[in-house]
Amino acid sequence: MKEITDNTPIAKIGIVTVSDRASAGVYEDMSGKAIIDTLYEYLTSQWRACYEVIPDEQATIEKTLIDLVDKQHCCLVITTGGTGPAKRDVTPEATEAVCDRMMPGFGELMRAESxxxxxxxxxxxxxxxxxxxxxxxxxxxxxxxxxECLDAVFPAIPYCIDLMEGPFLECNEEVIKPFRPKQK
Known part of the structure; x- marks a missing residue:
């Protein structure tokens, strides 16, 4: 990780595990930790995880996403769990409810990769x-x-955050190479 020597802001990244059992302590959350470990491999810029483990309740998911974006100012929020066809899998519905615009290409690419x-x-x-x-x-x-999914979509994420005027995410290009158009 890069040492901060100026007023460079630390990027905040929300990590949310959506799981009834993990949130109740029935088992340890391995999924959220896998995301954090992967991001430590990918990113060389300073960042901080805002980590939550919550149940599969749409209102709770929505409240958590809103808090991470609006109050904790995360430039990126990554959820894990709740994306299947089971009745309690409502993470996509919660995401759609709190978003201003959807980015369907990410889901399309992740499914194609999987x-x-x-x-x-x-x-x-x-x-x-x-x-x-x-x-x-x-x-x-x-x-x-x-x-597998992060390896597929992460190359587009730093540029997406650039376009939204978020923090500049630098990556370990030996692990993951972000795509940014060449400046003319």
């Missing part, structure tokens, strides 16, 4: 959207799938 590994990827309802100056991204719940 289909390389499992035919049930078509059951996943991952999505992404924008709230104010933040990107909210819904990932699946399994750590292996999280990494």
């Amino acid at each position: 289909l390389k590994y499992v035919p049930t990827a078509i059951l996943s309802r991952q999505t992404a959207g924008l709230r104010k100056g933040s990107l909210i991204l819904n990932l699946p719940g399994k750590p292996k799938s999280i990494r």
Whole structure:
């Protein structure tokens, strides 16, 4: 990680695990930790995780997303869990309810990537959207799938945040190479 020597702001990234059982302490949250570990591999710029483990309740998910964007000023919020077809899987609905605009390309790419590994990827309802100056991204719940999906979509995320006038996210290009158009 880069040492801060000027007034460079520390990027805040929200990590939200949506799981009834993990939030009740039935089992340890491995998914949220997988996201954090992956981001530490990807990012060389300073950042701080705003980490939450919450139940599969749409109102709670919405409140958490709003808090992370509006009050904690996260430039990126990544959720894990609640994207399947089960009755309690309501993360995409909560995301759509709080976003100003949706970014369907993220979900399309994640499903296409996951289909390389499992035919049930078509059951996943991952999505992404924008709230104010933040990107909210819904990932699946399994750590292996999280990494596969992040590897696929993360190259576009730093530039998306640039376009929303968020903090400049620098990456370890030996691990993940972000795409930013060349300046003329």
